[in-house]
Amino acid sequence: xxxxxxxxxxxxxxxxxxxxxxxxxxxxxxxxxxxxxxxxxxxxxxxxxxxxxxxxxxxxxxxxxxxxxxxxxxxxxxxxxxxxxxxxxxxxxxxxxxxxxxxxxxxxxxxxxxxxxxxxxxxxxxxxxxxxxxxxxxxxxxxxxxxxxxxxxxxxxxxxxxxxxxxxxxxxxxxxxxxxxxxxxxxxxxxxxxxxxxxxxxxxxxxxxxxxxxxxxxxxxxxxxxxxxxxxxxxxxxxxxxxxxxxxxxxxxxxxxxxxxxxxxxxxxxxx
Numbered sequence: 001x002x003x004x005x006x007x008x009x010x011x012x013x014x015x016x017x018x019x020x021x022x023x024x025x026x027x028x029x030x031x032x033x034x035x036x037x038x039x040x041x042x043x044x045x046x047x048x049x050x051x052x053x054x055x056x057x058x059x060x061x062x063x064x065x066x067x068x069x070x071x072x073x074x075x076x077x078x079x080x081x082x083x084x085x086x087x088x089x090x091x092x093x094x095x096x097x098x099x100x101x102x103x104x105x106x107x108x109x110x111x112x113x114x115x116x117x118x119x120x121x122x123x124x125x126x127x128x129x130x131x132x133x134x135x136x137x138x139x140x141x142x143x144x145x146x147x148x149x150x151x152x153x154x155x156x157x158x159x160x161x162x163x164x165x166x167x168x169x170x171x172x173x174x175x176x177x178x179x180x181x182x183x184x185x186x187x188x189x190x191x192x193x194x195x196x197x198x199x200x201x202x203x204x205x206x207x208x209x210x211x212x213x214x215x216x217x218x219x220x221x222x223x224x225x226x227x228x229x230x231x232x233x234x235x236x237x238x239x240x241x242x243x244x245x246x247x248x249x250x251x252x253x254x255x256x257x258x259x260x261x262x263x264x265x266x267x268x269x270x271x272x
Contacts, residue, residue, distance in 0.1 A: 016137060017036055017038050017137060018036060018037075018090070018093050018094040018137045018139070019034050019035070019036045019137060019138050019139070020034070020035045020036070020087060020089045020090045020093060020094075020139045020140075020141045021033070021034055021035075021063060021128060021138070021139070021140055021141060021144055022034075022035060022087070022141040022143045022144065022202060023125075023141070023143045023144045023146075023147050023203070024073055024075065024113075024143060024202075024203065024205060024206050025147070025203075025206070025217055025220065025221050026073045026206045026208055027115070027208075028117075028118070028224055029068075029069070029071070029115035029116060029117060029118075030115070030116050030118070030121045030125075030147060030221075031071060031073045031113035031114070031115050031116075032062075032063050032066055032068070032113060032114050032116065032144075033060050033061070033062060033063070033073075033111045033112060033113045033114075034060065034061045034062065034063050035059060035060060035086070035087060035089075035090045035141070036059060036061060036090075036094075037059045037086075037090075037094060037096070040094075042059060042083075042086055042094075042096045043083065043101060045058040045059060045083070046058065047082055047083050047084070050110055052108070053108070054074055054108045054109065054110045055079065055082060055083075055084065055107055055108065055109045055110070056109075056110050057077075057084050057109050057110065057111045058083070058084075059084070059086070060111040060112060061112060062112045062113060062114050063114055064114070066114045066116065066124065067116075067120075068114040068115050068116040068117075068120075069114065069115045069116075070112070070113075070114065070115075071112075071113045071114070071115040072110055072111060072112050072113055073110070073111060073113055073206055074108050074109065074110050074206065074207060075108070075109050075110075075111060075205040075206060075207075076106045076107070076108055076109070076205050076206075076207050076212075077106065077107065077109045077205060078103035078105070078106060079103065079104060079105065079106070079107040079109070080101040080102060080103055080104055081101070081104070082107075083101075084107075084109050085098065085101065085103050086098065087141060087142075087202060088142075089139060089141050089142060090141075093137070093139050108207065117228070118221075118224040118225045118227070118228040119228035119229070119231075119232055121147070121151060121225055121228075122151045122152075122154070122155060122225065122229075125144065125147060125148045125151050126148070126151075128140050128144055128148075129148075141202060142200040142202055142203065143200060143202045143203040145200075146195075146198065146199055146200055146203045147203065147221065149195055149198070150195060150218055150221055150222060150225075151225060153191065153192070153195060153222065154181060154221075154222050154225040154226050154229070155229070157181045157182065157183075157188065157222075157226065158181075158226060158229050158230070162181060162182040162185075162188065163179050163180060163181050163182055163226050163230060164179070164180055164182055165177065165178075165179060165180070165260050166178050166179075166180040177260040178223065178227045178260075179226055179227045179229075179230035179231065179260065180223055180226065180227070181222050181223060181226040183219070183222070192218070192219075192222075195218065196214045196215055196218050197214075199214040199217075199218065203217070204217055231260075
């Protein structure tokens with residue numbers, strides 16, 4: 001998932017630049033972005049304004065060593081004098097003074113990101129710790145740590161076969177299949193609740209349909225990672241071969257399996 005080994009992806013000159021990598025879940029992808037300030041002058045950097053008065057983060061950049069789709073997300077972050085406040089992690093590692101710059105409130109701030117599909121997320125998240133060990137001034141932020149914990153929970157449930165096939169219907173009436181983690185037993189419910197209570201504000205900063213709700217974000221993340229992992233196995237085992245000769249329009253069970261056994265999620269309408 002990373003284009004080179006941790007020690008090869010950063011030059012000797014750039015190793016002295018403090019970087020904190022953050023992660024946010026949005027639009028069915030995990031978005032990664034870097035917080036850094038190469039010149040060390042955080043409060044001297046001017047912020048530009050984009051569409052809908054969204055502040056463009058002057059100290060955010062993309063981790064271009066991650067294989068994914070170039071994108072961006074809007075985050076609701078603390079600001080001071082129309083400048084985003086540094087995260088607590090960056091203020092600590094980067095030595096940014098914040099006592100004279102108290103947050104005036106929250107504003108929408110756009111950051112450039114690399115968007116990674118759920119199938120590649122677990123491996124990438126774990127590799128960030130290797131990068132942190134290899135590069136002195138590279139640090140994982142609390143959002144990354146949270147999604148690492150969530151990803152490990154998903155893998156634990158998959159290893160224990162704690163997932164079920166589901167069919168969903170959207171507002172337009174279209175059906176789709178998904179492998180859903182089973183979260184309803186007492187032990188798993190307690191573990192998920194404990195995880196959600198630990199969710200940092202940075203991990204739920206995206207102002208989207210989840211409305212900053214830790215439960216909604218986490219369950220969606222767990223569901224997407226679980227579904228991607230299960231499908232990867234189904235595709236590698238060529239499970240769609242078992243239904244290729246059967247018309248899904250004439251068999252309801254085949255229509256359902258059509259949305260579960262391959263890379264496609266669509267469940268065709270069945271008349272059988």
